[in-house]
């Protein structure tokens with residue numbers, strides 16, 4: 367699908383610089399898109415355009431508020447207006463409704479929570495680590511775990527086809543170990559595709575609240591088992607053929623990853639395959655990677671790691687045939703495959 371560029375609302379329309387646009391407009395843009403997600407506004411337009419009064423009624427909101435919000439969503443390229451009716455743009459339909467390729471609405475609901483956390487960024491920078499990690503916050507506020515897992519599930523829906531394409535599964539493989547498997551969607555996808563596989567998903571209880579029902583819904587309860595707990599306190603068995611360590615390394619320090627990769631190696635059968643998905647720290651960081659590292663500093667006190675670091679940990683753990691696959695678009699991160 368071709369990409370339509372949305373208006374850059376941080377730029378002034380005249381020639382003089384207006385620095386506050388860089389602060390004010392991203393705030394309003396994020397806030398409006400998140401609010402639309404929370405109100406179910408994009409989903410309300412999934413069956414076709416609506417006038418502002420009809421839309422307001424459908425999302426149980428005031429006409430004045432709805433009309434003011436949709437005007438801004440048109441201005442930033444999220445909605446289109448034709449006569450008196452408002453419609454989702456193709457991109458909004460694709461990314462923020464159930465009719466699209468991937469519905470990232472859970473990302474909007476999560477960002478509503480992350481927004482409040484981001485308020486303590488200055489304090490985190492001063493201290494060099496978070497006052498409270500995301501994992502501790504999830505214990506204190508139990509609604510956070512399912513929200514975060516649902517957001518990770520949207521990423522997984524987007525990444526799934528890339529994984530199936532790039533991960534070679536031998537007919538001899540039987541056991542899949544999905545470390546930090548959260549929503550379970552990667553295990554579900556691979557067990558559906560490869561009838562010989564059975565999976566174990568290890569994650570903290572806060573991440574697994576909706577995973578059992580998802581597995582039941584997929585009809586895979588006899589082949590996918592949940593194993594709640596932390597990676598650090600876990601016995602992963604010793605006959606794993608395929609191990610997923612997908613977007614988990616950035617939640618751990620270098621020392622923790624080195625140890626985990628060694629233990630993964632010890633838990634695998636010869637010829638087995640380890641699959642890592644990550645956002646790799648390059649020598650010069652692009653804005654997204656630098657932003658993600660700031661988020662990690664605040665949420666978990668960790669960071670992204672370099673490709674060289676993974677190679678070192680993998681080689682030390684006895685892995686070989688290390689292969690790096692950069693995904694398209696690059697914002698999707700990279701896969702690292704390594705053979706036991």
Ligand SMILES: C[S@@+](CC[C@H](N)C(=O)[O-])C[C@H]1O[C@@H](n2cnc3c(N)ncnc32)[C@H](O)[C@@H]1O
Pocket residue numbers: 518519521522545546547548549568569570573595596597598611612613614617643
């Ligand atoms: C960024 S999410 C990735 C989820 C999933 N693997 C994916 O790719 O969509 C990281 C996951 O790792 C889990 N996790 C982080 N630290 C962990 C630990 N020490 N023990 C167990 N799970 C952990 C989190 O609960 C979360 O579900």
